[in-house]
Amino acid sequence: MGFQPIKFYQTGTYTVGNRLLSPDQRSVQAGESRSNSINSGHRACQGCGEALGARYAIDAAMAESHGQLIAVNATGCLEVFSTPYPESSWQVPWIHSVFGNAPAVATGIAAAMKVKGKTEVRVVAQGGDGGTTDIGFGCLSGMFERNDDVLYICYDNEAYMNTGVQRSSATPPSARTATTMPVGPEPGNAFGQGKNMPEIAMAHGIPYVSTATVADLRDLEYKVRRAMKMHGARYIHIFVPCPLGWGTASNDTIRIARLAKESGLFPVFEAEHGEVTSVLKIRRKVQVEEYLMPQKRFAHLFGTRPHPEMVARIQDIADRNIRKYGLLDKEAA
Amino acid sequence: MLKQIEGSRAVAEAVALCRPEVICAYPISPQTHIVEALGEMVKSKRLSPCEYINVESEFAAMSVSIGASAAGARAYTATASQGLLFMTEAVYNASGLGLPIVMTVANRAIGAPINIWNDHSDSLSQRDSGWMQLFAENNQEAVDLHIQAFRLAEELSMPIMVCMDGYILTHAFERVDIPAQEQVDAYLPLFEPRQVLDPSEPISIGAMVGPEAFMEVKYLAHAKQMQAIERIPQLAAEFRNTFGRDSGGLIRTYCTEDAETMIIAMGSVLGTIKDTVDEMRNEGHRIGVLSIISYRPFPLEQVKSALLHCKRFLVLEKSLAVGMGGIVATDVRMAVTGAGLKGYTAVAGLGGRPIFKSQLHQLFRQAERDELPPVTFLDLDWEAVNKQLAREKQTRRSGPVAENILHDKGIVSAKFG
Numbered sequence: 001m002g003f004q005p006i007k008f009y010q011t012g013t014y015t016v017g018n019r020l021l022s023p024d025q026r027s028v029q030a031g032e033s034r035s036n037s038i039n040s041g042h043r044a045c046q047g048c049g050e051a052l053g054a055r056y057a058i059d060a061a062m063a064e065s066h067g068q069l070i071a072v073n074a075t076g077c078l079e080v081f082s083t084p085y086p087e088s089s090w091q092v093p094w095i096h097s098v099f100g101n102a103p104a105v106a107t108g109i110a111a112a113m114k115v116k117g118k119t120e121v122r123v124v125a126q127g128g129d130g131g132t133t134d135i136g137f138g139c140l141s142g143m144f145e146r147n148d149d150v151l152y153i154c155y156d157n158e159a160y161m162n163t164g165v166q167r168s169s170a171t172p173p174s175a176r177t178a179t180t181m182p183v184g185p186e187p188g189n190a191f192g193q194g195k196n197m198p199e200i201a202m203a204h205g206i207p208y209v210s211t212a213t214v215a216d217l218r219d220l221e222y223k224v225r226r227a228m229k230m231h232g233a234r235y236i237h238i239f240v241p242c243p244l245g246w247g248t249a250s251n252d253t254i255r256i257a258r259l260a261k262e263s264g265l266f267p268v269f270e271a272e273h274g275e276v277t278s279v280l281k282i283r284r285k286v287q288v289e290e291y292l293m294p295q296k297r298f299a300h301l302f303g304t305r306p307h308p309e310m311v312a313r314i315q316d317i318a319d320r321n322i323r324k325y326g327l328l329d330k331e332a333a
Numbered sequence: 334m335l336k337q338i339e340g341s342r343a344v345a346e347a348v349a350l351c352r353p354e355v356i357c358a359y360p361i362s363p364q365t366h367i368v369e370a371l372g373e374m375v376k377s378k379r380l381s382p383c384e385y386i387n388v389e390s391e392f393a394a395m396s397v398s399i400g401a402s403a404a405g406a407r408a409y410t411a412t413a414s415q416g417l418l419f420m421t422e423a424v425y426n427a428s429g430l431g432l433p434i435v436m437t438v439a440n441r442a443i444g445a446p447i448n449i450w451n452d453h454s455d456s457l458s459q460r461d462s463g464w465m466q467l468f469a470e471n472n473q474e475a476v477d478l479h480i481q482a483f484r485l486a487e488e489l490s491m492p493i494m495v496c497m498d499g500y501i502l503t504h505a506f507e508r509v510d511i512p513a514q515e516q517v518d519a520y521l522p523l524f525e526p527r528q529v530l531d532p533s534e535p536i537s538i539g540a541m542v543g544p545e546a547f548m549e550v551k552y553l554a555h556a557k558q559m560q561a562i563e564r565i566p567q568l569a570a571e572f573r574n575t576f577g578r579d580s581g582g583l584i585r586t587y588c589t590e591d592a593e594t595m596i597i598a599m600g601s602v603l604g605t606i607k608d609t610v611d612e613m614r615n616e617g618h619r620i621g622v623l624s625i626i627s628y629r630p631f632p633l634e635q636v637k638s639a640l641l642h643c644k645r646f647l648v649l650e651k652s653l654a655v656g657m658g659g660i661v662a663t664d665v666r667m668a669v670t671g672a673g674l675k676g677y678t679a680v681a682g683l684g685g686r687p688i689f690k691s692q693l694h695q696l697f698r699q700a701e702r703d704e705l706p707p708v709t710f711l712d713l714d715w716e717a718v719n720k721q722l723a724r725e726k727q728t729r730r731s732g733p734v735a736e737n738i739l740h741d742k743g744i745v746s747a748k749f750g
Contacts, residue, residue, distance in 0.1 A: 070404065070530045083540035093530040095403050096539035097426050101396035104388065108355060108400020108408070109530060111384035115354040115406055121532055139396060142389030 028056075028063045028221050035062040035091060037071075042089040043081040047250030049214045049240030049257060050078055050155040054126065056214075057153050057238065060221040062092060064228035065122040070113075072106040074127030074136055075099035077162040078155060100135035102127050103143035106150040114149070122228060123149065129156040129170035133195045144204035147232045151224075154197060154235070157242035165245040169195045172265070173317070174310045175297045177245075182300035191313055201235040202274045208232075210270040213239040215258035219280060223270065239266045247296020259291035264318035267325040282327045288315045334511050340472040340502045341366030343509040344437060344495075347476040349380045350517040351435075351483045353409040354524075355401035356385045357394040361416040362449050363499035364439035368411055391416035395423035395434075402432035403538055405529040407483065410434070413499055414441035417455045421462070428463030428554060430539055431527065433486035433493075435479065436464075440600065440651075441499040442684040446735035450685020451499040452651040453599065457628075457660050463554045465493040465561055466628040467581065468599040472497075472507045477580030478626075480512065481568050483521055488564065489557045490527045496628075498601040500685070512576055520575045558630035565627055583632035585624040586639050588614055592621030594701050595639070595646040597665055599625045602649065602681070602688055609693040620697060625661065636668040645675035647700040649693075649711075651682040658708040675703060681711035688712075717741050 028034055037058035044051035062069050073079045073096045082089040083096065097105045106125035113121045125143075127136055132154040143150055159177045160166040167177040167189055174188040182188050201209045207230050212220040220238060227234040241248060241256040248256050260266040261280065265288060268280035289311060292298040301307045322328055336343070345367050348356075356375065358368035375385035384401075388394045391412050398408040412420065417438060427434050438456045442448040456466055467482060469475035475497040482493040497503060528538060542550060562583065569581040587607055589595070596606050603624050613620050623639045623646075625632075640646055646669070648662035657663075659678035666676055677700055682688045692711055699705050717738050725731045 068532045070532065072400065080541055083537055085537075085540045085542055085546065088537035088540055090537050091535060093532055093535040094537045095400070095530055096537075097396060097399050097430070098422050101392060101399070101423055104393040104396030105400035105403075107386065107388075107393075108357075108397035108402070108406075109404040110400075111355045111386055111397065112401045112404035112406035115382045115384045117382075138390055139393050142393050145389070146386070 027218050028060045028225075029217065034059050035067060037062050037090065037092050038082055039089045039091055041087070043084075044077070045244050045250070047243040047253045048077075048081075049242060049253045050128070050157060051081070052217075052253070053155050053214045053220065053238045053240045054078055056217050056220050057126075057224045057236070058092065058124065060224035061122070061124050061151065061228050064225045066120075068121045069093075070095075070109050070121060070123050072097075072102045072109065072123065072125040074102035074125075074131030075162075076128040076131050078126065078128065080162055099131055101139050102131060102136055103150065103152055104139040106152070107143050107146070107148040110149045122151070124151045124153060126153045126155065128161070129154060129158060130160045130168040132156075133169045133197050141200075141204065144201060144206050144233045144235070147206060149231050149233075151227050151234045151236065153224075154237045155240045156197075156237055157240050157245060159242075159245050161242050161245040169193070170197065173314065174301060174307070176300060177297070186310070187300045187307065188298075198235070198237045198271075201237075202271045204233070205274045206233040206235065208234040208270070208272055209236075211237045211239070211266070211268050213257040213261050213266060213268060214241070215254050215261060216268070216280065219268065226270075245297070247299070248294055252294060256291070256294065259286055262286045263288045263291045264322040264327050265291060265314070267321045267327055269325055276325065279325050279327055281329050282322070285328060288318050334513070336509055336511055337506060338509050338511070339366060340475060340497065340505050340507065341439075342370050343472050343476050343511060344479060344497070345370035345374070346511050347479040348409055348437075349374050350512060350514055351409075351480060351521055352407065354383055354406035355398065355408045356383060357388050357397045357408070357410040358385065359388050359391050359394045359412070359416065361391065361413050363441060363451075363503045364411040364413045364437060366503065367437055367439070391420040392423055395420040395427060395436075398434045398436075399423060399427050399430065399432055402427070402434050402526075403430065403528070403530050405524070405526045405531070407487075407524045408432075408434045409436070411437035411439065413439040414443055414449075414455045417459060418443060421459065424459055424462050424464065426539075427492045429550075431490045431554075433490050433524075435482045435486055436492065436494050437479070438494045438496045439499040439503045440496050448684040449499075451501050452683045452685065453496070454652050454683075456494055456496045457652045459494070460629060460660070463491070465491060465558060465630060467493065467495050468626055468628055469495065469497040469502065470601060470603045470624060470626075472502055472505060472509050473578075474580050475502060476509055476511065477572065477576070477578070480517055480521060481572055481581045485561060485564060485568055487524050489560060491554070491557045491561075496600070501601045510578070516575055520572065561627070561630050562632055581626060583627045584635045584639060585626060587622035587624070589621035589623070589639060591619050592642075593619040593644045594697065595621050595623050595643040596697060597623045597625065597646055597648045597661070598650065599628060599661065600651065602651065605688055605690055606649065606693060609690045609697065612690070613694065613697060618697075618701065620701070628661070631664045631668075633664075633668040636665060637672070640665075640669050640674060641672065643674065645677070645700060645703065647677045647679060647697065647705070649679045649681055649696075653680045653683060676707075677705045677709065678707060679705075679709045679711050686712055714742070
């Protein structure tokens with residue numbers, strides 16, 4: 001029998017169980033020795049992208065560090081749904097201090113490990129988009145600039161979900177949040193604002209920056225493992241849909257994440273020392289409407305009083321990303 | 334070893350002798366010389382192993398300390414004034430988590446108006462943060478209190494601020510006895526954390542706690558400080574045995590036998606107060622001094638015992654509870670509840686306003702004659718204050734208060750002395 005390359009997308013689910021693969025090619029999560037870092041029984045919503053992303057990311061980091069991992073968590077959904085004493089889901093040493101200081105706490109832990117000669121112990125800090133792009137931004141930039149030996153993971157669901165869906169500097173234009181209501185001539189969040197955190201991270205010249213989505217968990221695992229092979233400040237930005245905040249069906253989390261990537265709105269790439277080294281190409285390009293329409297936070301763009309001009313501006317953003325990062329293969333374009 | 338040395342450098346030497354493993358530095362006057370000196374010691378490997386981290390803010394300084402301490406490292410930082418306020422959220426977090434961080438506070442006023450000089454507003458604003466606060470009277474005591482602080486903090490697994498007056502102590506060159514490393518090693522055991530982030534024994538630190546346990550956690554922080562009331566005098570006694578001098582403790586008294594009037598204060602102003610009291614004693618005044626070294630925990634019983642035989646007390650404090658009066662005075666009054674003593678508060682030295690013996694002579698005599706109002710503002714320029722009040726009555730757009738006052742006063746630098 002000849003060589004048959006396995007294409008995961010043929011299954012339509014990008015499955016990660018993949019028992020068709022040889023053991024060394026299987027994902028961390030498919031392995032019996034996965035660490036279950038965030039154990040079952042936590043209180044995340046059904047279909048929570050952040051719970052999924054964190055589970056895969058931390059298990060991958062555990063695999064790569066041979067179980068020698070300490071995790072730091074900013075205040076936020078992940079912290080709240082995973083921990084109320086005495087029901088912590090965390091099977092790794094874990095600390096939560098306050099909302100805006102996870103990168104600095106991680107720096108302190110890394111320093112302690114270094115001074116004690118425990119160089120095998122690695123440190124991961126994690127936060128939501130608010131904890132990363134807004135309130136924790138100063139500490140994160142400081143950690144990057146000092147090139148501290150910390151992997152920081154941002155689970156980006158594009159608003160403050162824990163407090164009830166308020167706008168953050170990662171909220172996309174026109175999105176409805178509790179503080180950017182779909183009223184007035186330009187409903188939802190304003191255009192021309194917000195921070196591109198992966199690019200800001202790259203501007204620090206740190207060893208590794210990448211983005212990932214929960215639609216491609218093998219890629220997510222790969223990026224975490226790759227980051228964990230390096231030392232110094234590293235940043236991974238994971239796109240994690242939020243059914244509650246976005247008004248999407250719980251069973252659509254993966255599909256929505258995939259549409260964000262396939263539309264070009266969320267470029268998936270890797271960068272080293274400030275330069276992009278690889279991008280995940282768009283397989284089947286979709287118009288942004290396909291991504292926006294299933295989400296109630298964008299409902300005001302469609303329906304009886306639509307805003308096609310705003311949809312067009314969002315399409316412009318996607319097209320710019322596609323050009324800038326080269327997200328389309330020539331033949332697919 | 335006796336050295337003629339700047340207060341900040343002496344404290345840096347003392348901290349280094351305590352073998353901190355992680356030091357976080359962010360510059361703010363007047364604590365900068367301490368972390369500068371420590372930075373040099375770490376870089377030259379004189380202090381090793383130690384990680385010295387130049388952070389991007391005081392909030393990060395305390396947060397890095399939290400991470401280091403939770404990972405089992407002896408952590409130290411220093412700050413003052415605005416820096417202490419900027420790190421406040423993490424300050425409360427460190428004590429809430431029970432992490433024995435030691436921090437020097439080079440006491441400095443809080444703006445606005447921005448002012449770099451000494452008073453006690455900064456650390457007193459953290460009164461209820463769950464941190465212990467020890468106040469040094471001079472640079473020898475600042476050195477000694479740091480060594481005791483690491484011991485006490487780690488024993489109780491609670492953080493401590495060692496407070497020393499900005500500039501007056503931090504920048505003063507005095508004769509200081511810097512202990513030998515063997516002495517400090519004998520006094521201060523290795524840090525054995527009560528809780529530690531360790532992959533071989535994973536625990537969750539800092540998770541959500543609901544109404545069912547929050548009260549108990551908070552009470553236990555209080556209980557720790559009550560334990561400190563017991564331990565602080567014991568550690569001071571042990572310190573005397575090891576190092577051969579009296580330093581620290583909860584309170585200190587001076588000329589209290591037969592004293593009818595007691596002056597109460599914290600920090601370096603006690604030197605001026607004691608000199609004044611010496612002179613008044615020579616003139617036959619029955620006056621004594623109570624120094625409060627441990628502001629938190631506040632030694633209610635000890636303060637009460639020290640005041641029981643006097644007729645009146647005057648709390649001279651470098652802090653102001655705006656809208657109320659004294660901060661330290663409130664605690665002292667609590668200590669002597671029901672004792673029938675007359676109590677006065679003098680707010681003095683705010684923003685570095687010098688406190689002179691001549692002023693104290695007058696103030697203390699007024700206190701002796703029971704001529705003081707409940708709250709006095711020492712050396713307050715009533716003319717300037719009244720002028721500003723009149724200005725505000727006269728016109729709506731009266732402008733920035735500080736600028737008006739300075740304009741009215743003209744060039745003032747030569748007026749002190």
